[in-house]
Amino acid sequence: MDSKNVRVRFAPSPTGPLHIGGVRTALFNYLYARKHGGTFILRIEDTDQTRFVPGAEEYIIESLKWCGISPDEGVGFGGPHAPYRQSERKDIYVKYVAELIFSKWAYYAFDTAEELDRYRKDAEAQGKTFTYNQATRGSLKNSLNLSETDVDALIAAGTPYVIRFKMPDNVVVSNEDMIRGKVSFNSNDLDDKVLFKSDGLPTYHLANVVDDYLMEITHVIRGEEWLPSLPLHVLLYRAFGWEPEMPKFSHLPLILKPVGQGKLSKRDGDKLGFPVFPLQWTAPDTGDISRGYREDGYMPDAFINMMALLGWNPGTEQEIFTLEELSTLFSLERVGKSGAKFDPEKTKWFNHQYLIKRDDADIATDILPLAQAKGYSADVAFLTKVAGMYKERVNFAHEILAEAEFLFVAPATYDEKTVQKRWKAETPAQLAELAALLVTITDADAHAMETVVKDWIEAKGYNLGGIMNAFRLALVGASKGPHIFDIVALIGIDETVARIHAAIKSLS
Numbered sequence: 001m002d003s004k005n006v007r008v009r010f011a012p013s014p015t016g017p018l019h020i021g022g023v024r025t026a027l028f029n030y031l032y033a034r035k036h037g038g039t040f041i042l043r044i045e046d047t048d049q050t051r052f053v054p055g056a057e058e059y060i061i062e063s064l065k066w067c068g069i070s071p072d073e074g075v076g077f078g079g080p081h082a083p084y085r086q087s088e089r090k091d092i093y094v095k096y097v098a099e100l101i102f103s104k105w106a107y108y109a110f111d112t113a114e115e116l117d118r119y120r121k122d123a124e125a126q127g128k129t130f131t132y133n134q135a136t137r138g139s140l141k142n143s144l145n146l147s148e149t150d151v152d153a154l155i156a157a158g159t160p161y162v163i164r165f166k167m168p169d170n171v172v173v174s175n176e177d178m179i180r181g182k183v184s185f186n187s188n189d190l191d192d193k194v195l196f197k198s199d200g201l202p203t204y205h206l207a208n209v210v211d212d213y214l215m216e217i218t219h220v221i222r223g224e225e226w227l228p229s230l231p232l233h234v235l236l237y238r239a240f241g242w243e244p245e246m247p248k249f250s251h252l253p254l255i256l257k258p259v260g261q262g263k264l265s266k267r268d269g270d271k272l273g274f275p276v277f278p279l280q281w282t283a284p285d286t287g288d289i290s291r292g293y294r295e296d297g298y299m300p301d302a303f304i305n306m307m308a309l310l311g312w313n314p315g316t317e318q319e320i321f322t323l324e325e326l327s328t329l330f331s332l333e334r335v336g337k338s339g340a341k342f343d344p345e346k347t348k349w350f351n352h353q354y355l356i357k358r359d360d361a362d363i364a365t366d367i368l369p370l371a372q373a374k375g376y377s378a379d380v381a382f383l384t385k386v387a388g389m390y391k392e393r394v395n396f397a398h399e400i401l402a403e404a405e406f407l408f409v410a411p412a413t414y415d416e417k418t419v420q421k422r423w424k425a426e427t428p429a430q431l432a433e434l435a436a437l438l439v440t441i442t443d444a445d446a447h448a449m450e451t452v453v454k455d456w457i458e459a460k461g462y463n464l465g466g467i468m469n470a471f472r473l474a475l476v477g478a479s480k481g482p483h484i485f486d487i488v489a490l491i492g493i494d495e496t497v498a499r500i501h502a503a504i505k506s507l508s
Contacts, residue, residue: 006038007218010064010071011208013045014056017281017290018063020342021223021255021264024307028252028335029221030069031308034327038218042074043211044085047201054284057085063278067300068323081215086207093202096210096240097163097195105239106195108143110154110161115141131191134169163196165205165232165239173231178219178250178332185231193232205229209236212247221250221332250332253311256339264342266290274344278303297396298347302354306347311340320353348395355391363387363397370401376408385490389482407491410499411477418479419507422469428508430467431474433460435500438493446485453485474503 010026012018033040042064044057061076073079083089100106109132116132123130130136137144142164143151155161171187195206202210212220230249237246255264258272269276269291280292293303301323308326309319312335321329355363364383371378378386386407390400401408437456441449457464472484475496481487488496 005216005218006033006036007041007216008033008038008221009041009043009074009212009215009217011043011045011211012060013048013051013204014053014060015048015051016053016056016283017277017279018060019266020276020278020293020307023063023067023069023278024255024310025221025223025252026064026069027067027304027307028312028330028332031327031330032219032221032332033072035330039072040069041079041081041215041217042071042077042084043215044075045204045207046085046087047204047207049087049199049201059279059281066294067278067304069304086211087201089207089211090201092214093196093207093210097202097206100165100195100239101163103239104166106163106165107137108151108155108161109164109192109194110141110146110159112160132164133167133191134188137164137166137192160198162194162198164192165195165236167192167232168235171235173234175230175234175249177227177230178248179253179335180227180251180337183227183230187231187235190231205232205236209233209240213237213240213242213245216245217247219250220247221252224251224254227251250335253336254339255310256341258342258344263339268342272344274347297398298351299354299358302351303347305354306350310342311335320350352395355395355397358391360384360388360391363391363400366397367400370398371408374401374408376401378408382490389486389490393482406476406481407487410495410502411475413477414473414503414507415478418469418473422466422473422479423507424466424470427466427470428504430462431470431500431504434467434471435497438488438497438500441493444489444493446483446489449488450485471500474500 008029010022010029012022012026030040032038042061044060046052046057057075064071071077073081074084097106101108111132116130119136120130132140139145144166146154167187167190169187172184173187174182174184177183193205194203196202211217230251233249234246237243256262257264257268264276266276275291275293275296277290277292278294280295281290282288283290294300304323304326305319305321308321308330312330314321314329315334361380361384364380364387367387368378368380368383371383386404387397387400390404391397394400394403434453434456437453438449441452443449454464457467468484469479472479472481475481475484475487475491491499
């Protein structure tokens with residue numbers, strides 16, 4: 001297939017917030033399109049109106065934009081195959097389901113929900129499972145058993161019906177999955193799926209196949225959970241006579257829980273304390289808030305880098321990739337078949353790597369509103385220095401203010417263990433001398449100050465560790481923090497001297 005013609009789509013349903021599994025599906029489609037110079041389409045599959053959630057579609061679009069996964073066509077982006085929202089394409093599906101009825105690949109079924117429920121219960125009582133298929137359809141209320149006159153009369157009377165696909169008897173349906181290799185199914189193991197519902201809307205199966213054909217989709221890259229739908233979709237292409245245009249299919253492995261078995265869920269995130277959605281989501285019915293990676297302080301580049309390595313292996317030891325690098329390197333051949341275990345700590349590591357590489361001034365701009373909200377009198381220039389001092393010590397930009405609080409506010413208390421260990425009988429007098437020395441220093445450069453102070457300590461014969469540890473306690477209130485003279489250079493000599501005197505007064 002000519003790589004210039006590659007067309008892929010991400011087709012979520014607006015039934016709630018976009019799970020990170022959906023983000024990964026969108027990402028892999030996007031990367032495949034970019035790798036082959038193709039087109040990436042966003043289609044909203046909203047034919048199931050009973051599960052429609054207000055705000056979900058907008059959330060999906062905003063999530064993709066935050067991630068940097070920009071569609072070439074689709075809802076919110078336009079394109080030659082509009083509309084891209086399935087609820088606006090209803091008339092199209094009516095025509096194609098009529099074709100299937102005419103060609104005997106589909107049939108009308110008038111069985112009520114109550115009747116089907118009774119069949120299920122009767123089968124359960126016998127230890128069996130009721131399935132609407134070639135074994136049962138002959139005794140049920142459908143157009144395969146009713147006369148054409150009866151069918152027309154039922155439809156004319158407004159009797160509710162669905163249209164089902166007529167699964168052929170004992171046919172092996174095979175397909176070459178680009179990730180899993182050859183997969184095969186026997187039609188006798190499959191049911192006659194509903195293609196058109198009584199509400200006049202198609203099901204996912206019909207709309208999905210029709211739209212993929214009309215939008216000239218060349219590759220369908222979707223989650224493993226859709227693998228059982230593959231034989232029906234292949235047979236629909238066959239029924240329409242579209243098999244030569246059928247896209248190549250790839251089914252991505254599941255994203256697994258960090259511990260134990262099974263698919264990653266929101267419950268896992270709630271239990272272990274990490275988000276499973278790209279953006280924060282507020283449920284419109286309950287008001288419940290679900291955490292998002294954006295609001296938790298993750299950078300989109302770090303988030304996307306992490307997502308790319310969930311199931312895909314570059315074949316090297318490299319772990320940090322830009323979106324452009326991923327677009328060049330990505331291939332479906334290096335996507336694994338088995339599930340990818342999600343590691344929330346590794347996700348933090350990725351953010352840390354990107355934070356280290358980020359420009360200090362950009363970080364300062366981000367944390368300025370947070371500093372102002374805390375009442376700190378700090379400008380971007382000051383915060384830029386703080387960011388440079390602390391970004392290698394934290395995973396998130398917002399953690400900088402908590403870690404560096406002493407740079408904005410003088411310590412009001414002092415760590416007891418450090419006091420017992422570092423504050424000696426001679427400390428007050430030595431720190432008083434140090435304060436007197438500091439006010440005489442005219443060069444506020446950290447290295448210059450350090451040289452003057454260490455020369456003084458040596459000349460006096462004082463213990464270097466004893467002086468410096470007590471000095472840090474006076475400035476920070478604890479034994480933590482960056483290089484002590486970097487602190488002095490940042491907060492200034494006047495503030496440094498004031499803190500020394502405050503510690504002497506408080507601890508003597």
